[in-house]
Amino acid sequence: MKKKYWLAGLALLAAVAISLFLRLDFSNAALILRELRLPRALIAIGVGSALAVSGAVMQTVLSNPLAEPYTLGIASGAAFGAAIATTFGWKISFFGLNAGAVVGALAVLVLLLKLVVRGQGRQSDSMILLGIMLSLTCASGLAIWMALADPLGVQSINFWLLGDLSRVGLSTALALLGLSLVISGYFWFFSRKLDAFLFGEDWVEGFGVSYRQTQRIAILLISILVGFCVSAVGMIGFVGLIIPHLVRRHLRTSLHFHLIPLCFLWGAVALTLGDALAHSVSEPRELPVGALTSLVGAPVFIALFIRRRRGEI
Amino acid sequence: MAPLSLRKWSVKALPEKTLVSETSFDLPMGAILGVYGPNGSGKTSLLKSISGMSIEGRETSGEFWIENATALAEMTPLERVKQILYLGSDFSTPFDLTVRELLEMGARVGAELPDRERIQRVVEALHLRDFLPRVINTLSDGEKQLVMFARGVIQKPKVLVLDESFSKLDLDHLLWIAKETRRFAKEGMTFLIASHDLNFLSEVADELLFMRKSIIIAKGLVNDLFTPATLAELYPNLALQVVRSPESGKLKILY
Numbered sequence: 282m283k284k285k286y287w288l289a290g291l292a293l294l295a296a297v298a299i300s301l302f303l304r305l306d307f308s309n310a311a312l313i314l315r316e317l318r319l320p321r322a323l324i325a326i327g328v329g330s331a332l333a334v335s336g337a338v339m340q341t342v343l344s345n346p347l348a349e350p351y352t353l354g355i356a357s358g359a360a361f362g363a364a365i366a367t368t369f370g371w372k373i374s375f376f377g378l379n380a381g382a383v384v385g386a387l388a389v390l391v392l393l394l395k396l397v398v399r400g401q402g403r404q405s406d407s408m409i410l411l412g413i414m415l416s417l418t419c420a421s422g423l424a425i426w427m428a429l430a431d432p433l434g435v436q437s438i439n440f441w442l443l444g445d446l447s448r449v450g451l452s453t454a455l456a457l458l459g460l461s462l463v464i465s466g467y468f469w470f471f472s473r474k475l476d477a478f479l480f481g482e483d484w485v486e487g488f489g490v491s492y493r494q495t496q497r498i499a500i501l502l503i504s505i506l507v508g509f510c511v512s513a514v515g516m517i518g519f520v521g522l523i524i525p526h527l528v529r530r531h532l533r534t535s536l537h538f539h540l541i542p543l544c545f546l547w548g549a550v551a552l553t554l555g556d557a558l559a560h561s562v563s564e565p566r567e568l569p570v571g572a573l574t575s576l577v578g579a580p581v582f583i584a585l586f587i588r589r590r591r592g593e594i
Numbered sequence: 595m596a597p598l599s600l601r602k603w604s605v606k607a608l609p610e611k612t613l614v615s616e617t618s619f620d621l622p623m624g625a626i627l628g629v630y631g632p633n634g635s636g637k638t639s640l641l642k643s644i645s646g647m648s649i650e651g652r653e654t655s656g657e658f659w660i661e662n663a664t665a666l667a668e669m670t671p672l673e674r675v676k677q678i679l680y681l682g683s684d685f686s687t688p689f690d691l692t693v694r695e696l697l698e699m700g701a702r703v704g705a706e707l708p709d710r711e712r713i714q715r716v717v718e719a720l721h722l723r724d725f726l727p728r729v730i731n732t733l734s735d736g737e738k739q740l741v742m743f744a745r746g747v748i749q750k751p752k753v754l755v756l757d758e759s760f761s762k763l764d765l766d767h768l769l770w771i772a773k774e775t776r777r778f779a780k781e782g783m784t785f786l787i788a789s790h791d792l793n794f795l796s797e798v799a800d801e802l803l804f805m806r807k808s809i810i811i812a813k814g815l816v817n818d819l820f821t822p823a824t825l826a827e828l829y830p831n832l833a834l835q836v837v838r839s840p841e842s843g844k845l846k847i848l849y
Contacts, residue, residue: 341689344688345688346688346689473702477699479687479689479691480686481685481686481687483647483682485671486646486671486674486675487675487679488699488700489670489671489672489674489704490671490672491670492671529689529690533690534690535687535689535690535691536691536695
């Protein structure tokens with residue numbers, strides 16, 4: 282197990298090095314590194330880790346291995362909430378923007394749980410279907426809202442829907458990284474409570490864990506985490522789906538004591554590399570990083586879905 | 595030892611359907627009670643409700659206590675499962691998890707460190723050693739039931755409720771489980787076992803409880819309940835015979 286932490290740690294160092302130095306213009310190295318690349322690497326670590334940990338915890342507490350913030354509409358809800366907040370002039374206020382995003386994420390998550398008939402969560406794919414519909418609803422709402430209310434219109438729509446790590450300054454990056462560390466640490470500390478969810482909702486309390494209370498806290502924390510991520514960098518999909526799956530396979534366990542920290546590390550690696558690719562592959566043009574993760578992630582989702590249908594996972 | 599007691603226990607499915615109607619019984623600790631009744635007689639509603647498994651749209655009333663623990667409904671889940679743990683007939687997980695991990699999860703409930711000695715002992719007693727590294731989803735239904743039983747015993751509640759938890763076991767394992775259950779009961783664990791196999795219940799249980807149409811129609815020793823009169827009350831339309839097993843000396847039912 283120790284080796285797996287070393288491997289993940291080294292991978293993260295390598296990813297950060299690549300992100301910092303790939304295609305670096307050395308005539309202006311100090312300035313570019315300090316002002317552009319360092320905040321970017323840090324925000325990638327913060328958002329990547331947050332999305333992977335949120336995905337892992339969502340999959341557990343919703344008893345659905347295909348759950349993640351993006352496919353279930355939580356990220357769209359956050360983006361919609363944040364977009365509404367910006368047009369009300371809350372953009373200057375860090376808290377106003379994030380509050381809008383967190384409320385949006387929480388609203389979608391709570392609505393989703395109300396819509397899914399209790400007891401059908403794991404067995405049926407209806408949760409995923411409903412989530413995707415909620416996601417489309419929020420994304421469309423966002424697009425129309427922005428087209429009407431935002432002077433930058435379409436450009437802002439692209440930011441929210443496709444994600445962009447280049448706008449974030451050092452202080453926001455550090456704040457997000459800190460938030461991701463604290464909330465992931467909380468989930469890690471209570472990893473045994475999450476373990477009790479592995480057999481589905483009916484058996485949670487048999488392990489001495491309160492179903493409602495634990496699920497509520499997890500949902501609130503995930504909404505906060507996703508809300509802050511989305512309001513900083515827009516929507517970035519599928520990190521929360523793929524990383525937990527790969528880490529479970531790599532660890533050969535679903536217990537959270539190791540799953541949470543390793544999802545944190547590998548999520549950070551994935552987004553740091555993804556963003557390095559996005560900003561340097563066709564310089565000076567930038568690829569939208571969210572489009573990149575979806576391009577890889579959506580086919581993986583399909584593969585997982587088919588395997589699940591066949592009863593293999 | 596103070597007994598386990600149920601007083602005027604009712605379960606209603608809202609708005610107006612009675613699933614369990616004002617049932618009462620007492621049981622000494624360390625006893626094995628077999629619960630029997632036709633489908634829909636209220637066994638599962640009774641067992642789930644006394645185990646504190648809340649089901650939406652159900653309302654329970656009455657009193658239930660285990661030794662000096664009353665008001666189980668107001669306990670935290672952790673306090674409650676130390677008193678009583680409900681296991682059903684199947685469980686599954688969409689995630690990969692080994693048998694060893696599940697058993698350790700059971701052993702960790704309410705304890706900082708898992709009691710490895712107890713895991714070891716239960717695993718030996720139930721011949722589960724080869725199962726330990728296996729992934730739960732790859733087990734057959736019967737194997738899963740053995741593992742679930744092991745987890746329940748390892749978790750060590752005062753009362754273990756087994757609702758159809760042996761329904762997929764073959765005869766050999768069934769008789770083996772009956773013997774092991776009696777051994778765990780001798781160590782002080784109380785069992786409430788619901789099953790549709792009357793002959794298994796007569797093998798394992800100290801006492802039987804017959805339910806029919808939401809009420810308890812009889813409770814007592816196997817010898818007192820395996821009589822033509824009681825069986826006729828349970829199944830008015832069936833002609834059942836009672837014979838004594840030459841092997842175990844217990845009464846069995848022929849049909």
